[in-house]
Amino acid sequence: MAQLGGDLALVGAQLRTNTTATAGDATAILIRGGRISAIGDDAAVRAEAEAAGIEVRDLAGATITPGFFDSHTHPHWAAEVTAGINLGGLETVAEIRAAIAAEHARLPEGAWVRGWNLEYEPFEETGLRGELLEDAAPGRPVALICYDLHTGLGTAPALAAAGIAGAREFDDASEIVVDADGTPTGELREPTAYQLLFDAAPSPTHDQERDGLRDMFRTLAAVGLTGGAIMDGKDRTVELLTELEARGELDHRVTMHHWHAVGDTDADVARVIAGKDRAGRLWQTGAIKLFSDGVIDTGTAWLHTVDACGDGRAPFWPSWDRYGEVVRAYHDAGMLIATHAVGDYAVSRVLDVYATLPERAGLPFHSIEHLEVLSDADVAQLRGSGVTASMQPLHMQWRAPDHSDNWTVRLGPERDATGYRVRDVLDAGVELTLGSDWPVAQYDPRLGMAWARGRHTPGDPGAHVFEPSQQLTGEEAVLAYTLWPARARGHHDRGVLTVGAVGDLTVWGADPVTATPDELPELPVRLTVVDGRVIHEG
Structure with a gap:
């Protein structure tokens, strides 16, 4: 069905209009067809709304601002990313492992463990390494994304599913981080690199x-x-x-x-x-x-x-x-x-x-x-x-x-x-x-x-x-x-x-x-x- 603008009257309000063109004593707004058609006092707006059969709501002194x-x-992106575990506020690798283990126990066979809002501080001493998390979900792919959406972290099963076996050249500054022997650590910097990981995960x-x-x-x-x-x-x-x-x-x-x-x-x-x-x-x-x-x-x-x-x-x-x-x-x-x-x-x-x-x-x-x-x-x-x-x-x-x-x-x-x-x-x-x-x-x-x-x-x-x-x-x-x-x-x-x-x-x-x-x-x-x-x- 076609989406059309609504009709609504709001009275009894304080208005923050962001303009000096509106009278300072206005307390009511009338909307018709999705646009503001009148701003004034309660009695005038209520009368016009009722004559047109438009719903009137009394806000009892609430403040109206333009829409934020x-x-x-x-x-x-968030609708997909936030489907996993919220790792925000977890301050140690042990806490992250515990959250992954709980999700591993809950999920059916074949599902990936997904997590978001991962913070960098727990990995200050070790660096972001997928191996630190693998035995929290044995054999199951684990794919996490840091809170700033600029770094991903995957375990070996997840990297294997994504075909990530070593470093690659990208058109931008993205990077698959590898050890001295060329083995990926699990850290994937910037979207072009980490999207390889998430594209391999089951899609909605x-x-x-x-x-x-x-x-x-x-x-x-x-x-x-x-x-x-x-x-x-x-x-x-x-x-x-x-x-x-x-x-x-x-x-x-x-x-x-x-x-x-x-x-x-x-x-x-x-x-x-x-x-x-x-x-x-x-x-x-x-x-x-x-x-x-x-x-x-x-x-x-x-x-x-x-x-x-x-x-x-x-x-x-x-x-x-x-x-x-x-x-x-x-x-x-x-x-x-x-x-x-x-x-x-x-x-x-x-x-x-x-x-x-x-x-x-x-x-x-x-x-x-x-x-x-x-x-x-x-x-x-x-x-x-x-x-x-x-x-x-x-x-x-x-x-x-x-x-x-x-x-x-x-x-x-x-x-x-x-x-x-x-x-x-x-x-x-x-x-x-x-x-x-x-x-x-x-x-x-x-x-x-x-x-x-x-x-x-x-x-x-x-x-x-x-x-x-x-x-x-x-x-x-x-x-x-x-x-x-x-x-x-x-x-x-x-x-x-x-x-x-x-x-x-x-x-x-x-x-x-x-x-x-x-x-x-x-x-x-x-x-x-x-x-x-x-x-x-x-």
């Missing part, structure tokens, strides 16, 4: 994959998210979005960034450009995701100076000129480009390429994703660039006040203060958007706002605060999940509460702007409304 949008997420059926994505979107709605930018899109994602919308089961507003792999050819680029206008009522393509580097934890981030292990000076692309050619092709085709750049030098080099691009009248400019570490010179280079900085302060949750975490050890404690400089970026006049990188980190925007504002473990007022000078205000954190993501994509009818805007709303039990960072994680989500339809009610 996650600017960097992987829900399609078509219906399972489709329904898994549908259910993932509904899970995201339960924390107030009405949409997101998918950063690992592929043709299969388009097929599933199309099918879900045709079935009336798409409950998320999506911008899909097609994932460009380093090895993609000019023909691949042309094919993606040819399909750039594919869209539905709630989803659109026309966007690209590329990588310029990896992550700090594995030494694959591209840094101005080497890390503590002597790594960090290699880009993801063997030819940086090729990166520039690809970016120019997509830019000239009118597409929106997002480039992953964790390291400070990667950010600078991406900015160099972006600076060569001609203006495109009426189209938004491109983004850089993550920007985890920035030198003062990089912040200055961002100023006036027109770039959107898509950042995730939420990822600071893995830092330790005593500098013992893997990220800081790799980067060096003298440089950890250059991490997650959201305040400096914003003060440089750069538009900022926030996101989760789910399933790398929790998808809950309340946690995302709490970390961006408090820069400490939410709910623990006595916790160490990382770089307090970089804290955002309550209003800035909300804008970075609503208005600013909309502007970054050239949308004038999103991220605001105004007549004509899309009917995407997040209704909170209290005002997220005035709630403290420590209160945010428990802030009730009363309603999540997408296209005028109530997707979640808490």
